[in-house]
Amino acid sequence: MEVKIKKRKAKVTQADCVACGSCVKVCPKGAIRVYKGLYARVDEDLCIGCGRCAAECPAAIIEMEEVAS
Amino acid sequence: MKKHWYDYLWIFSATYLILGFFNILFAWLGMLCFMLPLLIAIFGGDKMYCNLFCGRGQLFSLLGKKLKLSANRKPPVFLHKKWFRYGFLAFFMVMFCQMLWVTYLVGSGARPLSQHVKLLWSIKLPWHWAYYGGVAPWVAQFSFGFYSVMLTSTVLGIITMALFRPRSWCVYCPMGTMTQLICQARKPKTKQ
Numbered sequence: 729m730e731v732k733i734k735k736r737k738a739k740v741t742q743a744d745c746v747a748c749g750s751c752v753k754v755c756p757k758g759a760i761r762v763y764k765g766l767y768a769r770v771d772e773d774l775c776i777g778c779g780r781c782a783a784e785c786p787a788a789i790i791e792m793e794e795v796a797s
Numbered sequence: 798m799k800k801h802w803y804d805y806l807w808i809f810s811a812t813y814l815i816l817g818f819f820n821i822l823f824a825w826l827g828m829l830c831f832m833l834p835l836l837i838a839i840f841g842g843d844k845m846y847c848n849l850f851c852g853r854g855q856l857f858s859l860l861g862k863k864l865k866l867s868a869n870r871k872p873p874v875f876l877h878k879k880w881f882r883y884g885f886l887a888f889f890m891v892m893f894c895q896m897l898w899v900t901y902l903v904g905s906g907a908r909p910l911s912q913h914v915k916l917l918w919s920i921k922l923p924w925h926w927a928y929y930g931g932v933a934p935w936v937a938q939f940s941f942g943f944y945s946v947m948l949t950s951t952v953l954g955i956i957t958m959a960l961f962r963p964r965s966w967c968v969y970c971p972m973g974t975m976t977q978l979i980c981q982a983r984k985p986k987t988k989q
């Protein structure tokens with residue numbers, strides 16, 4: 729049986745982001761940052777898919793997405 | 798995660814609210830929470846204030862997470878929609894201008910000083926015990942008005958903290974919306 733390994737990454741709906749930075753404070757990897765006060769951006773190379781930012785975001789606009797590794 | 802000095806600014810926010818119960822003139826200190834975010838957004842082009850320094854956001858985090866007072870539910874979708882955030886900002890600004898107008902009226906002698914704190918723009922609470930005189934009436938009136946703004950936003954923030962996620966207030970906080978708008982307005986200039 730073939731097991732496909734998929735990685736989870738955080739994905740921000742930038743149009744809805746309020747740039748509050750709550751996500752930044754809980755990310756253990758420094759993978760999510762607020763870009764110029766506009767919206768949060770995820771560095772997919774650093775993101776370990778822990779989902780903490782998604783649980784923290786007060787606007788609930790971060791989804792955990794599966795991406796092919 | 799490593800704690801920084803600015804992670805303790807919630808103490809400032811909490812102290813501020815408490816001081817208002819003892820001497821309303823301390824309300825003027827709240828101007829810092831208005832000027833700093835705007836200045837940082839205008840000259841720095843980012844929301845560093847929200848992202849790092851805001852003690853109020855930290856306070857809601859603390860109440861919601863450490864003290865577990867938050868239901869941690871997803872807030873309704875409209876809360877982060879632009880129409881709601883901009884609408885709330887507009888409403889907030891109108892009420893703020895009205896507060897300034899009352900301050901002006903008291904300053905010009907057209908109105909007597911009202912020693913009340915107005916909660917949620919409607920509930921008048923007697924607050925005379927926190928005022929001892931000694932300043933111009935408009936200085937005192939502004940204190941009552943400004944403290945009303947701060948207390949009202951804290952109460953709203955605590956309600957949404959309890960109902961939804963801890964920092965739900967940050968989604969519709971007028972300061973947060975305003976600083977984001979300033980950053981958006983600055984964006985074209987910084988693009989190559």
Ligand code: SF4
Pocket residue numbers: 740744745746747748749750751752762767768784785786787788789790
């Ligand atoms: S917590 Fe949510 S709304 Fe706030 S900056 Fe992060 S993604 Fe944006």
Ligand code: SF4
Pocket residue numbers: 737738754755756757758759760770774775776777778779780781782
């Ligand atoms: S999923 Fe975890 S590692 Fe990835 S950005 Fe969110 S908090 Fe950081």
Ligand code: SF4
Pocket residue numbers: 748834846847848851852853854966967968970971972973974
């Ligand atoms: S959105 Fe408002 S309460 Fe939240 S961090 Fe920014 S200024 Fe503070």
